[in-house]
Amino acid sequence: MKEELKRAFFSRYFLFSFILLFLCFSGYSFPGWFCATEVTPDYRESALQLSIGSIFFGSVMMLMPFCAAVSHAVSQVEELNSGMMRWRVLRSSVNRYACIKMSASALSAACSTALAFVVHAIIWNIIAIPVDPIQYPAHEIGFAETCVFSKWYLICHGLPVYVEMTCGIAFSAAMWAIVALAVAVWIPDRLLTISVPACIYFIWHLQLPYYLFGVRVPHPGTLYNDALTLESALQCILAYAVVFVISLFVYLSGLRRRACHA
Amino acid sequence: MHNSKPSIFRQIRACVYSHFSAWLHSPRTIVMGIVILCFAYMHARSYGYTLSMRGYTAHLGEMVFNYLDSGFNVVMTSTFLLIMVSEIPKRISFQNTMLIRITRKRWLASLILFCFVVVVLMLAFMTIFCAVLSLPYITPGSGWSDIERLAENPDYQYEIPLIREYIRVLSPFQACVCAAAVVFFFWFTMLLVILLFSLFGQPNVGLLVYMFILEFALTFRFEMVPNMRTPIHFATLAAVCNQFPGKEIASLPLVLGIYVLIDVGMIVIMMFRVQHMDFCFSEKE
Numbered sequence: 243m244k245e246e247l248k249r250a251f252f253s254r255y256f257l258f259s260f261i262l263l264f265l266c267f268s269g270y271s272f273p274g275w276f277c278a279t280e281v282t283p284d285y286r287e288s289a290l291q292l293s294i295g296s297i298f299f300g301s302v303m304m305l306m307p308f309c310a311a312v313s314h315a316v317s318q319v320e321e322l323n324s325g326m327m328r329w330r331v332l333r334s335s336v337n338r339y340a341c342i343k344m345s346a347s348a349l350s351a352a353c354s355t356a357l358a359f360v361v362h363a364i365i366w367n368i369i370a371i372p373v374d375p376i377q378y379p380a381h382e383i384g385f386a387e388t389c390v391f392s393k394w395y396l397i398c399h400g401l402p403v404y405v406e407m408t409c410g411i412a413f414s415a416a417m418w419a420i421v422a423l424a425v426a427v428w429i430p431d432r433l434l435t436i437s438v439p440a441c442i443y444f445i446w447h448l449q450l451p452y453y454l455f456g457v458r459v460p461h462p463g464t465l466y467n468d469a470l471t472l473e474s475a476l477q478c479i480l481a482y483a484v485v486f487v488i489s490l491f492v493y494l495s496g497l498r499r500r501a502c503h504a
Numbered sequence: 505m506h507n508s509k510p511s512i513f514r515q516i517r518a519c520v521y522s523h524f525s526a527w528l529h530s531p532r533t534i535v536m537g538i539v540i541l542c543f544a545y546m547h548a549r550s551y552g553y554t555l556s557m558r559g560y561t562a563h564l565g566e567m568v569f570n571y572l573d574s575g576f577n578v579v580m581t582s583t584f585l586l587i588m589v590s591e592i593p594k595r596i597s598f599q600n601t602m603l604i605r606i607t608r609k610r611w612l613a614s615l616i617l618f619c620f621v622v623v624v625l626m627l628a629f630m631t632i633f634c635a636v637l638s639l640p641y642i643t644p645g646s647g648w649s650d651i652e653r654l655a656e657n658p659d660y661q662y663e664i665p666l667i668r669e670y671i672r673v674l675s676p677f678q679a680c681v682c683a684a685a686v687v688f689f690f691w692f693t694m695l696l697v698i699l700l701f702s703l704f705g706q707p708n709v710g711l712l713v714y715m716f717i718l719e720f721a722l723t724f725r726f727e728m729v730p731n732m733r734t735p736i737h738f739a740t741l742a743a744v745c746n747q748f749p750g751k752e753i754a755s756l757p758l759v760l761g762i763y764v765l766i767d768v769g770m771i772v773i774m775m776f777r778v779q780h781m782d783f784c785f786s787e788k789e
Contacts, residue, residue: 269723301722429531437587441539444580450542453549 246342250314250350259313259351263358266305270296271366288381290373290400293363294407294468303463306355307443310415311422311436314350318343318426319435322500331501340497344420344490351419352412359411363404372399388471410465417482417489418443424489427496515606519614520621522602526594527622536588540581544630547577548637555666560653561643564635565676566667571634572683573671575690575740582739583718585626585691590711592619592699599785612778616771619695623688631684648672670745670752682756683741689763690739696770703777738763 250256271292287295296302321327331339373395375382385392394402418439426435443462451457461467464478527533551570555562562570575581593599593615603611643649650665651672671679694714701710721736737743738759748755 266723269720273724296723301719304722305719429535431531433587433590434532434535438535441536441584445539445542445546448543448546448550450546453546 243342243345246346247349249317250346251353253314253317255316256313256350256354259309259354260358262312263302263305263309263355264362266302266309267293267296267358267362269301270299271362275370284378285380287370288373288378289363289366289370290395290403291381291383292366292370293359294403297407297463297466298468303447303467304444305440306411306415306463307418307421307439308436309355309358310351310418311425311439313354313415313419314347315419315422315426316432316435318347318423319430319432322427322430327497327500331497336494336497336501340494344423344493347419347423348416351415355415356408356412359408360404367399374399385468389468390470390472390475391468406470407466410470413479414462414465414482417485420486420489420493424492424496427493427500512610516610516614516617519602519606519611520618522598523593523614523618524621526596526598527589527618530591530594532590533588536584540584540588540630541633543580543584544576544633545637547571548634552638552641555641560649560666562641562649562666563645563647563676564638564642565646565680566648567638567642568631568635569667569671569676569679569683572631572680572687573740573742575687576630576634578687578690578739578743579718579721579736581630582691582694583715586694586698586711586714586718589619589622589695589698591707592695592702593785595707595785597785600783603783608778609775612774615699616696616774619692619699623691623695626691627684627688646676648676668742668745668752673753679741682753685760686741686744686756687739689760689767690735693735693763693767693770696767696774700770700774700777703774703781705781 274287274295275292318327321330327339334342371378371381373381373383375396383391383395385395390406391403394400394406421439421442422435425438429435429438446459446462449458451459460474460477460481462478462481464470464474548571551567599611606614648667648671650660650667653660667679674682697714698707698710701707701713717735720734733747737747741756744756744759745752
């Protein structure tokens with residue numbers, strides 16, 4: 243496990259995933275800040291608005307599963323193509339190998355994505371004014387009344403919002419990393435391993451189940467989106483639990499098949 | 505023994521078939537094909553729902569124009585197409601066998617023709633598929649339904665029209681051809697860029713360049729930076745027209761001309777390159 247974690251956290255993929263997501267966050271915040279220099283500081287966006295704006299209006303919501311899959315799940319493809327997986331399974335067991343691989347991929351994805359958000363938020367809290375709608379009316383954010391953030395963003399310069407979003411991003415990324423592993427074991431192709439989870443995410447995000455069966459599934463980005471309520475969070479966690487169980491089954495069956503017949 | 509020399513056309517056709525066969529049997533093509541199918545289905549249904557919610561009806565021509573005008577959501581569809589065609593030419597040893605039988609120039613011609621066929625098929629497939637899915641929402645007739653609504657209710661001019669006003673000078677068929685031409689050139693240029701980088705021994709660079717261009721469009725807040733243009737701003741008819749306010753349709757030949765120049769330039773570079781390069785197709789990416 244220690245070796246696998248070392249490989250996961252000190253790899254170029256981890257760095258790539260972190261940088262890519264950080265750039266996604268910055269793609270919204272930096273042009274917004276530096277191209278509005280003529281605006282009086284009091285009327286410029288707050289650190290919280292700049293930190294989370296790219297989630298609501300930028301591409302973070304779209305590229306999150308991509309970054310989650312890149313961070314460590316692609317190593318499964320390399321292990322399959324090089325034959326390394328077979329030797330590793332021989333020295334332990336399929337279940338143990340799966341457990342190590344899933345934990346490392348989930349942890350790596352969670353850390354790379356959450357770290358990108360945290361670093362970006364820290365930078366903006368240094369550059370911009372931390373959110374304070376009482377002193378600066380321009381800092382007011384129009385969250386829906388039912389949204390948990392509507393009260394949280396007033397506490398301690400929005401710290402609870404930052405914490406919740408970090409946890410939400412980390413949790414979602416971990417789930418998408420496991421989906422990527424399930425894809426990798428059946429289709430050992432690097433490009434497909436990182437793109438299929440993103441495609442599933444888009445299809446889910448665009449509500450295919452609704453168009454096909456009339457069933458509304460909570461948005462996959464609910465846990466870090468601006469419409470978060472306790473009810474929607476629970477529904478989303480339940481939906482992710484279903485995704486986890488399916489991915490686990492697909493991954494384990496794929497690994498067993500590879501271990502027996504590869 | 506049959507000793508007659510095979511015609512150029514037959515040789516190139518055989519090569520295109522083989523490229524196409526290798527492409528069709530790749531997991532990337534199959535998986536992304538399914539994703540594109542789902543995506544087109546949702547796109548068509550969502551547009552149909554939007555029409556129903558606004559209480560409007562539309563004719564088949566304008567529905568099809570609407571899909572082509574947006575490039576079937578050009579960023580997403582292009583990304584899926586990019587993954588589908590990420591490996592041109594396929595790095596399989598069959599390419600070496602093919603090169604024994606034909607000249608390098610004909611091999612390149614077959615690859616360019618393959619790119620052309622893929623783009624045409626993709627456009628045709630998406631158009632037909634979306635048109636079929638739109639059938640429940642259309643009403644019989646031709647022309648622009650906006651003009652009919654405007655004739656019935658003059659206040660309609662204050663509402664958001666289905667089709668922008670400057671398009672209505674064209675017939676739906678003409679508008680569809682214009683919109684399809686822009687999307688065709690955007691995708692064809694994308695495929696040629698991938699092919700160009702592959703011939704220079706960097707197959708992943710072309711892919712990364714276009715991935716960056718497409719994702720940059722989603723990531724960056726363009727509206728905050730004045731006069732900033734990227735290829736995405738010229739990827740669909742709607743985007744092209746937005747770049748030239750006041751002379752929307754008149755600007756189209758200029759944009760298409762620039763696309764043709766870029767494509768011809770790339771083909772010339774590839775022709776020079778293919779004469780001097782070393783071929784190695786044993787390694788699959």
